[in-house]
Amino acid sequence: MELILFSIGIFVALRYLYWRRKYYRYKNQKIKKNKQHNLTFQSEWETNKEKGDKYELQILRYYKKQGYKVYPQGFIKGKADGGIDLVAYKGSEALLIQCKNWEYKQVKQEHLRIFMGDCAAYLEKNQKIFAKKNVRRVFITSCENLDYGVKKFLEENDVEYKIITYIS
Numbered sequence: 001m002e003l004i005l006f007s008i009g010i011f012v013a014l015r016y017l018y019w020r021r022k023y024y025r026y027k028n029q030k031i032k033k034n035k036q037h038n039l040t041f042q043s044e045w046e047t048n049k050e051k052g053d054k055y056e057l058q059i060l061r062y063y064k065k066q067g068y069k070v071y072p073q074g075f076i077k078g079k080a081d082g083g084i085d086l087v088a089y090k091g092s093e094a095l096l097i098q099c100k101n102w103e104y105k106q107v108k109q110e111h112l113r114i115f116m117g118d119c120a121a122y123l124e125k126n127q128k129i130f131a132k133k134n135v136r137r138v139f140i141t142s143c144e145n146l147d148y149g150v151k152k153f154l155e156e157n158d159v160e161y162k163i164i165t166y167i168s
Helices: 002-065 073-081 109-125 148-156
Strands: 069-072 086-090 093-100 134-141 160-163
Touching: 002 069, 002 073, 002 086, 002 093, 069 073, 073 086, 093 109, 109 134, 109 148
Parallel strands: 093 134, 134 160
Antiparallel strands: 069 086, 086 093
């Protein structure tokens, strides 16, 4: 009888240890997968940021070749650029430029509205600089898809829209 109770006790203890070990392995695998997923997401974000920076440089060179003096707000101020990536000057002309290197994401009317608001805020903040300038707002993207709302918005508002292919 004691031998049977002892055997059952050993069996229950081993079973408990087996399931406990299995649970902790599962839990640790889940944590590792989450960490790997977060690292993948982070490196993907860095890649997108790098692509965006390269696209801004490409556009900067594009306008410099046209004789503009270009200031890279995005590089100087980072995320605090106020939605204006580049400011270009040529004579009495000034360009406020937003660059979007979106391969798959389509530009929506909302993005243009935000850009218009950012331009208004930037011009108000820098009134003295732009007082005697002919200011143009330029939204540049690498995405060739245009939806109806964007076309309509561009017809009704003072925004230039350019599609310039990203050269990697």
